Amino acid sequence: MTGIDHTHDAALRSWVPGADGHPDFPIQNLPLGVFSPGDGVMRPGAAIGDRILDLKALLATGLLAGDAAAAAEAAGETALNSLLALGAGPRRALRARLSELLRAGSADRDRVAPFLHEAASCTLHLPARIGDYTDFYVGIHHAENIGKQFRPDNPLLPNYKHVPIGYHGRASSIRPSGIPVRRPRGQSKAPDAAAPRFGPSARLDLELELGVWIGPGNDLGTPIPIGAAQDHVAGYCLLNDWSARDIQAWEYQPLGPFLAKNFASTISPWIVTPEALAPFRIPQAARPAGDPAPLPYLLDESDQASGAFDLRLEVLLVTPGLREAGLAPHRVSVSNARHMYWTMAQLVAHHTSGGCNLQPGDLLGTGTLSGPDRDACGSLVEATLGGREPLRLASGEERRFLEDGDEVILRARGVREGFATVGLGECRAEILGAVA
Amino acid sequence: MTGIDHTHDAALRSWVPGADGHPDFPIQNLPLGVFSPGDGVMRPGAAIGDRILDLKALLATGLLAGDAAAAAEAAGETALNSLLALGAGPRRALRARLSELLRAGSADRDRVAPFLHEAASCTLHLPARIGDYTDFYVGIHHAENIGKQFRPDNPLLPNYKHVPIGYHGRASSIRPSGIPVRRPRGQSKAPDAAAPRFGPSARLDLELELGVWIGPGNDLGTPIPIGAAQDHVAGYCLLNDWSARDIQAWEYQPLGPFLAKNFASTISPWIVTPEALAPFRIPQAARPAGDPAPLPYLLDESDQASGAFDLRLEVLLVTPGLREAGLAPHRVSVSNARHMYWTMAQLVAHHTSGGCNLQPGDLLGTGTLSGPDRDACGSLVEATLGGREPLRLASGEERRFLEDGDEVILRARGVREGFATVGLGECRAEILGAVA
Structure with missing residues (x-):
């Protein structure tokens, strides 16, 4: 190897038919x-x-x-x-x-x-055995949008701009793109109901996230300093953190989401390396001037300068009506990875700061990466304002939340002048009806 | 095998020296x-x-x-x-x-x-590779005690008596009894402070829990009905769910505890089988008359009749002062497993009710099993009323929370007239100082 990495050069061509100009996997990717x-x-x-x-x-x-x-x-x-x-x-x-x-x-x-x-x-x-899965909450527009619905008076909690908020998720139910997702049943309680009911979720949602594959990791009790955090990121994927909003609203206090999320998560099956995404690094962008500075254990000059990513993110929806009419998928939203309030390195440093050990093949989710606008929402509960304003599809259908037979497709691509477009591949799954 | 199980008979004697009358592991246990x-x-x-x-x-x-x-x-x-x-x-x-x-x-x-x-x-x-670890919150006295400290006006949330509240924990940092625990550093914020600080936890606590080892488990999308749930419990252990209360208070909203818990959990290393604990089964006891009936997916006649356990639980504390003076460990509390508001079978049925798959070797924690009285608290934050009323030890020391060099010992034993006493073994670990 030479010291200079030529593997991104836009001029590179491959002898593999169809590789040049492939929207996800040109020779500049190689996931x-x-x-x-x-x-x-x-x-x-x-x-x-x-x-x-x-x-x-x-x-x-x-x-x-x-x-x-x-x-x-x-x-x-x-x-x-x-x-x-x-x-x-x-x-x-x-x-x-x-x-x-x-x-x-x-x-x-x-x-x-x-x-x-x-x-x-x-x-x-799945490209690796996932030991532990952690989901963060770094999409600040998502946190604000959701916060408004759950806590209208208090959308962004006081810790949000100090702590990279995260929680442990379920590793056993993560599946690769293409495996259908069965609608969960669970407890929910309408605000005016006297008691909860048990049945199929009526507010099944998607969440547009990036996943982070952990590389070497650390021993228990030995935190990874922020300056070394990138060495422990082995790659990235797309992650759909399916969410049953009605179950979530009833169960999540005081210990966080549980059955509302653990029935399934879907990831794109390719580990796209940090090397392949290097051209799309940008300065940490989502923290407005005037916000509190990160505490020293989360602060690294190089990370601030190039720790964020400019990746175009898309949510597409295919419904039975669109399919039957031969119509294109409905584009629910276009967002961008730049809306992460914390960088990938900050997630790794924070996660290990108390001594928790990360292991090779562990997966981190970023949390839903919504943009500031209605057409950039990474979930339906945001895009439809909690179901109050349904999406209207070209097939004449409406959608507040996902219905049986719907298919969700997530995409992420780095697009930059002078570089080949590189993508994370597809993360898709269809919703099956609940068990009887 | 005959149809009748004689392995509990109190009259059984073993030729192994010291086995008869052993407080944990007589021939009636065999973990x-x-x-x-x-x-x-x-x-x-x-x-x-x-x-x-x-x-x-x-x-x-x-x-x-x-x-x-x-x-x-x-x-x-x-x-x-x-x-x-x-x-x-x-x-x-x-x-x-x-x-x-x-x-x-x-x-x-x-x-x-x-x-x-x-x-x-x-x-x-560790007796098994722990794929996923889930912690519940079924100790109703603990939920009330903690609730009073975090939400004085609202100690027990409206979902508590309907939903077996649980959340996903960290599997990678679970260690067997005897491995020391390093005090975590982390963010905390005093109520009157303008900003959070980062440093060693000053409110390090223990939690007295039982652990449940999962046996066969289920396929994703195929819930385990309550009537079959016991078939998927392979055994039990003690679990100390170490908790940094200052980190927890600052980070836990809105997604639950994260770094406050994931720096370490300690378990007793023996899988004590359902067969060994069969003599200590009792009717579901912690749900007072007048409380809402469990929803049908959580209700099973046989489980109600014998799904709870009468196990004496103990928390002991050894401090440097007690050790140097040659004094006995300080008994922090004596509680009982009967204070579980939900049975083990209800935890399994609830966990899988939305389709989430449990796998062999997964571990469930019950949550802290406090009794109704001050001398039956399963954590220091309860026993000292949030640190306001310290424990006074025979060595002249006081303890609000754990200090470096302290060692915590958990014990659980079934004691019943006409049966040999059976225990889960010891769950102990010493606290080491935080990394510099």
Whole structure:
């Protein structure tokens, strides 16, 4: 490897058909995941265009050496945790070597080509075993929008601008894109009802989030300082933190959301590396002048200068009516990752500041990333003002909350002049009716 | 096996020295765990008196057959998850066979004795890999006591008697008894301070809880009905849910406790089976007449009749002053598991009611099990009325909250006329000073 990273160069072309100009996975991305081709056997892979490169088969050819080979060796057949644990060095070496092998003019094209699979005929799995999952609340517009509905007199609590608010979520119910989500049943209580009822959630919602994959992590009792926090981020994904608002409103006091969130979460199945997203870093942008300065354990000059991301985020909705009429998905919102009040590094530093240990393959969610406007809401409860103003679709349908048969698609893309567009892939799932 | 379970008979005697009359582990208990003897190699075992029986070595002798052998085979070298996954049949068969082999008069005594290790020279480990950890809040006296301090006007929220309140905790920081706990640093804000500060917690507390080990569990989207919930409980332990009250007060709104709890939790390392605790089952006792009836998904006649436990619970405190003066530990409180407002089966049924999947080796905490009186408080924040009325120790020391060098010991025992006393073992840990 040279000291200069050429893997982002917009001029790079790949010999893989369809990779150049691919909206998510051009040669400048090269995300990592776990897939099964037609034979059903799980294995680690890298996405390029509409293909997936089998990393174990590639390793067996001898085309990888040194750190790049070490990374591919560490990639497990069914989970990438051991690769994530290696940290940035081997991950970058693998990326650099894949970039060489897959670029137009590579002398090794004929040796690599046999190990490419059509993504459309493969199954994508969770890329790692998720030990613990933590969800934050860093979208300040979301916090304000939700706060207004739950606490009209007190939308943003006094701790919000000091503490990166987060809570523990459920790891066992996280599924990769494409797995349907069953509508939960649960307790809810209408404001004027004498007692709660138990039944299917009537206010099923989506949440547009980014996920953060943890790399090496820390020992219990040994916090990660803010200046080292980036070393422990192995990559990013999209996260739909499905939420049953009626269950949430009734159960969440005093210990936070529980059954309202733990019935399912959906993630995009590719780990998009910090290297691939480097061109889209921007200064920490969502903290207005005049807001309190972060406490020293959350403050790092380099993080303030480049710790945020400019990623265009989209929520799309496909309903049975749109599907039957052959109409395009309804665009619910367009937002941006720049609306994070805290950076990814601040989340890692805060999470470990009391000694809590993060482990390779742990997942952090950012919280819902809404923008300031009505057409930038990352959830339906915001977009419809708690269900009072339904979305009107081209099919003539209305939506206050999700109905059975609806499908939600999340997208995230870095778009910057002079750089290839890079995306996180798709995070989609359809809603199934509740169990009888 | 016969249809009648004789493994509780008070008349049973064991040939293992010190087992008869052991306060936790007589032959009527036989809990399961993972240990390392002097050679450091981890292996599954069963506790009997002050000894541990090596289950893999026993299996190799051929003294186990059928379901009992299947259970010992499933017990992993480093974790019992696969044994827990088998459910009650093999677990009971193993218990019945161990009871035969270890009882006085067993013809196999000489073949079994070589596989007993002195517990005092062994290291005890977590008995299973904990996938997800959930903490409930079923101690109604605790909820009232804490509620008064956080919300004087509104101690018990309107949902408490309808919803088994719970939240997700941190699995990665759970440690077995004996591992010291480092005092966390974190943000806190005095009521009259203009801004928060970051530093060592000044209000470090313990919480007296029971833990529930999950057995087979359920598929995502397939709730466990209340009538089947007991089939998914593999056993019990003690749980100290260490809590930093100053961090908690500042961070917990609106999403619940996070860093205030995730720096460490300590459990007793033995899985005490439902079979061993069967003599201590009592009718659901903590729900006063006139309280709302549980919704149907939480209501089961047999569970109401015998779903609660009569277990004596104790919190002991050892301070540097007591230690130096050679004084006995200070008994902070004596409580009882009967103060659970919801049964273990109700926790399992509620947790899965929206479709959330439980997996073998998941851990549930009950929440703090305080009794109605000041000497039955399961936490210091209750026992000292938020630090206003310190404990006075025989050493002349006072304690409002835990200080560095303090050690907390939790105990739980079933004591019933006509039955051998059975305990969960010890859950203890010492507090270390915060990192500099």
